[in-house]
Amino acid sequence: MAMRASDKHRVRQRRVAHGLLMVISFSLMFVGKADILAWRNAQMGANDFLAPAIDFISIPVRGVETMVEGIRTVASLRAENVRLVAENDLLKRWQRRAEILESENRQLRSVTGALAPKGRVPLTARAVTAPGGSFAHTVLVSNGADKGVQPGNPVVTADGLVGMVVDVGASHSRVLLISDINARIPVILASSSWPGLTMGKNGTYLELAFLPEEAVPSLGELVLTSGHGGVLPAGLPVGRVDLVEKGFVRIKPAVDFRHLSFVSVLLGGLEGVDTNNLELEEFYTPLPIDENTRLLEGVNASGARQ
Amino acid sequence: MKKTGQYFEKAMEHSEVSGRFLIGFVGIILVLFEGALASWPIFYGAVPLLSLIFIYWMTLYHNKLMPFITIFIMGLLSDILFSDLIGGRATSYMLLVLFMNLRVTDPQDDEFLKVWINFVIAIIAVMLFQLIFFSAINFAIPSLSPMMFQIGVTLILFPISYIFLFAISNLLERIKVFA
Numbered sequence: 001m002a003m004r005a006s007d008k009h010r011v012r013q014r015r016v017a018h019g020l021l022m023v024i025s026f027s028l029m030f031v032g033k034a035d036i037l038a039w040r041n042a043q044m045g046a047n048d049f050l051a052p053a054i055d056f057i058s059i060p061v062r063g064v065e066t067m068v069e070g071i072r073t074v075a076s077l078r079a080e081n082v083r084l085v086a087e088n089d090l091l092k093r094w095q096r097r098a099e100i101l102e103s104e105n106r107q108l109r110s111v112t113g114a115l116a117p118k119g120r121v122p123l124t125a126r127a128v129t130a131p132g133g134s135f136a137h138t139v140l141v142s143n144g145a146d147k148g149v150q151p152g153n154p155v156v157t158a159d160g161l162v163g164m165v166v167d168v169g170a171s172h173s174r175v176l177l178i179s180d181i182n183a184r185i186p187v188i189l190a191s192s193s194w195p196g197l198t199m200g201k202n203g204t205y206l207e208l209a210f211l212p213e214e215a216v217p218s219l220g221e222l223v224l225t226s227g228h229g230g231v232l233p234a235g236l237p238v239g240r241v242d243l244v245e246k247g248f249v250r251i252k253p254a255v256d257f258r259h260l261s262f263v264s265v266l267l268g269g270l271e272g273v274d275t276n277n278l279e280l281e282e283f284y285t286p287l288p289i290d291e292n293t294r295l296l297e298g299v300n301a302s303g304a305r306q
Numbered sequence: 307m308k309k310t311g312q313y314f315e316k317a318m319e320h321s322e323v324s325g326r327f328l329i330g331f332v333g334i335i336l337v338l339f340e341g342a343l344a345s346w347p348i349f350y351g352a353v354p355l356l357s358l359i360f361i362y363w364m365t366l367y368h369n370k371l372m373p374f375i376t377i378f379i380m381g382l383l384s385d386i387l388f389s390d391l392i393g394g395r396a397t398s399y400m401l402l403v404l405f406m407n408l409r410v411t412d413p414q415d416d417e418f419l420k421v422w423i424n425f426v427i428a429i430i431a432v433m434l435f436q437l438i439f440f441s442a443i444n445f446a447i448p449s450l451s452p453m454m455f456q457i458g459v460t461l462i463l464f465p466i467s468y469i470f471l472f473a474i475s476n477l478l479e480r481i482k483v484f485a
Contacts, residue, residue, distance in 0.1 A: 014374075017374065017375075018374050018400075018404070021374055021375065021378045021400060022397065022400055022401075022404075024378075024393075025378060025381070025382070025393045025396040025397040025400060026393060026397050027393070028382070028385075028392050028393030028396070029391050029392060029393040029394055029397065029439060029443065030443075031392075031393075032391065032392030032393060033391070033443050043386060043392070046386050047386065047387075050338070050383070050386070050387060053338055054338045054341045054342055054387070057335070057338045057339055057341075057342045058341075058342035058345055061339075061342040061343060061345060061346065062342075062345060065345065065346055065347075129341050129344060129345070129387065130344035130345045130350060131344060131350065131351045131388070132340060132341055132343070132344030132349070132351070132352075132353035132387070132388045133351070133352075133353070133384075133388035133456075134351065134352055134433075134448060134449075134452045134453040134456055135388075135391060135394070135436060135437075135440045135448055136388060136391075137351060138388075181444065181446050181448050182444065182446075201448065201449045202351070202448035202449045202452065203351075203448075203449030203451060203452060257350065258347035258350040259347060
């Protein structure tokens, strides 16, 4: 049966609309990548608008997660108790060790001044979203420009570095995790002081690249931010060496991103150094390892410069 | 002078508007739900593509209620939420629906297994499209294992979602008839 003129017209209109949407969508891929300020602002505006909605929808989802977690905890209570007793014992030993090292650190700092923390103030923020796609590892956190968050602010937990703020909205910010494929963190190996660069792979682990040929990373060796570039402060734990194989060094991040709920955004520190604010030194100073003699900034454990 | 048939057509079309609006709303909620699911450690970095299942099922069985603009909005929203390549998911979803609209056979006659196999091809095509464009624009290939996991979980969830969507659809039909 032949189509009527009005039907033909409607079909044509629909095709034009479909084509237009396709062109818009396709060009968005390139516009988004071009890093246009107006586009980023629009994106963050949308995120500000969406964040409360997703937060609301997350309530039952989190409830189910908590319930499952509770059941699992009850099931493994005995094993957990044994593990906790052992862990408590280990932690006590570490506490004593930390006290000694802290005092040693303080002495070293007073001599060299190299590890003086910059004027950064931690701001607690809640992770509203978690990475859900395979192509980007970012999280949306509460607090934005209204609380003084700026792009470039490091984001940490007590375990170590989470990432860096890349986009700031009025009340929410987007954090690029160190596991994202676009994340490049200048680091040093804590015990041997060799510099390198961690690269995210959009997976669980990071790759440590650009290590000097002489560097021999050992398994379990701590990897810390080097502070090169001036954006991230030195001494934030990034992860530990997990695999060394034919020049390939794999890092397991210090932070378990699967359980990210609250983070600290380190405000300030991008313009100058506030030596009066020493709040963070207790948490984010590097932890030297016994067996190796080389230490951060070329000073060994006995205080001698290498 | 306009024929009376045209008025009936217009009225029919207008009666679908509320349904389309509702489907659009459900689609948006589903995308937000996907975002919420990412907070489960098991789905970290690889949330099942529930929105794709929904779009696929709707296009297959209720094509008229799934306008192109809804697919565009759903895709764009998930792009913004997951901060993927903005427009990547939207384009791939729309391309998939365009391709599905070219189908000659009546999907109602298809066996479930055939529908499932077609969905396997659809999801692989959607992910490949995004992977190719993402790699070309970023000059880097992301880790493939989360992608495999995402595809796998979505494929496992497909039959469950399929039955669930059919159940909801039948329920709505009954309510409609009853009303």
